[in-house]
Amino acid sequence: MNLKTLSIAAAIMITAGICDAQSTLPGLKDDFKPSFFNQPGQDYPQVNSQGYARFRIKAPQADSIKVSLGLGGRGGTKLLKDADGFFTGTTEGPMDEGFHYYHLTVDGGVFNDPGTLNFYGSTRWESGIEIPAQDQDFYALKNVPHGNVQQVLFPSSSTGTSRRAFVYTPPGYDKNKSGRYPVLYLQHGWGEDETAWCNQGHANLIMDNLIAEGKTKPFIIVMTYGMTNDVKIGRGSLKSFKIEPFQTVLTHELIPYIDANFRTFADGAHRAMAGLSMGGMETHMITLNNPDLFAYYGLLSGGTYTSAEIKDKSKVKLIFMSCGSREKPDGVKNASAELKSAGMNSVSFVSENTAHEFLTWRRSLHEMAPMLFNIN
Template sequence: MAQDSVKEDFVPSSKNQPGKEYPMVNSQGYARFRVEAPEAKSVTVTLGLGGRGGTKLEKQSDGSWMGTTEGPMDEGFHYYHLIVDDGAFNDPGALNYYGSCRWESGIEIPAHDKDFYALKDVPHGNVQQVLFSSPSTGVERRAFVYTPPEYGKTDKKYPVLYLQHGWGEDETAWSNQGHANLIMDNLIAEGKIEPFIIVMTYGMTNNVKFGTINQFDAKEFETVLVDELVPYIDKNFNTVPDKKHRAMAGLSMGGVETKLITMRRPETFGYYGLLSGGTYAPDDLKDSGVGLVFISCGSKENPDRVTSAVEALKNAGYNAVSYVSPDTAHEFLTWRRSLYRLAPLLFR
């Protein structure tokens, strides 16, 4: 799309700092940036179309730098930062989100289907931070726990989904970038799911250097998750503490963790979800007793691999479901949509 056809209906991104006008987005998915850096010699925004080096800003007469992406971006959430001369900086106008092993700026390109993760006037659950002891690592560790709106009003016990982030992210990702709590609130309010708890903790993935993922075996995290966190959650929350009421899923490298851990600990989890995180083969699930296998990705990833893997699982007699997010890649709108479709299938 030519720049001269860009609609001038830009509005501030929903991920901006309070009161900040830039960055802005328009109805076509373009993003526009303005940065105050009067002494800089060059300013580039890392956000841009794939392989094109981001968006170079031009200096204005008032000393600021402005620019618009070369083309429309995929719908949904994106990380980015600024390159000012030779330094990397976050955009002062945008909120920060933990990704790429650092706090990054974030921008939201409004999605046509954003209603399912929108903040609405419905009963809201609670996302609380918990600290749990980890003798295996010698430190107190952190997790975030989503409990549904009705939690604690009766003695009712709930199933639990252990939901993992990707490489470069941490336990804040699914609530902040993924809006997992809002997705759950809306599904519950619409009567589309039976309420359950979600537990999100750091998957210890970021010590693995990018490009060496095949060397990651998740065994240290397996001990933390299965032997330390699961017992803590079952002791401190109203859970149904058995395999049939426990699920594990993860995005990207969190999906790799999910596959490795569920294969080694089939007695712990009864439902598995890989969100842009690989696939299972029928032999991987032998004697697992798994109730559901959910595998998803974006249409710009490798959807044929996902759909063919699920077809093989179905042919082998497993309850398997595939989902391909339209017009998205390895990004959070893929995973928001995946959670939205996975949640109603769990604990049935």
């Protein structure tokens, strides 16, 4: 999950602006601790209790280092070099709670930070940092029974390849040899891949904690890559996206494979599909095109449904739509109200003080999961 770098000792994350490494920001608390996602033994990047991030990079031969804002690389925090070859800097302000992508720009070249783990986003492996959230307990690693996340390789005749999926099976799956489970097909966002929901989203920990608390019915989650070809991020890239190739992979190849190799209830009444951002767009199109395959729909910052789009309303047991409060919350609220007025079971959820980011989607999964597969 890493790229090669220079001789670098550690790093941190950003908001826009240049911060003098030696200055004391007004009101800044000096209680910095290593970030949750740091590599073993690495002290930087660091985060304090206010959400500021601090970087320290050793690069004696470099002239300049800037830490990007995250996805897209806009803006950044410029680090200042000392006599020992260390570049240091602190963000000018606190960052939003939750997960952020970032990278280093060193003398014009883009590198990942060897001080922290890397995560697939922006169609490349990016460094990641976690700003602790006030409500992080629901996705924390706890001493509870844990499910299993395993990689499977399934044959895809439509693409002429073997494709990969990650499958979460809940605690007790391996012991209860006769039990069968519903399935949620959960899709990632644009520029990410099938690793995102567990690595960035902590979907497995969210489920483990909900199950341990008795708040959700145990079910299987399947996560696979939502593209059938290599893609590049760019203005207008999604305009050329066609759902049919991936729809074939999902509906004709992956679902039959999962039903044949895992103990599932192999019917639409026990099957859900949801996705964040682009994964929501995929969910929207595939569920409408295949009303017999799914009874539960979830769009997480991924658009909305209208009652006119749904031809057989009797087959849809739940439509869940969510977004961050800094996105377009009125859109999901109004769409849910319209669906309810048409006699459908629809729920809207707005994540407070978040935007198009993983804290929104972690909270969304936490809200949605207890609602799945509980309706006869």
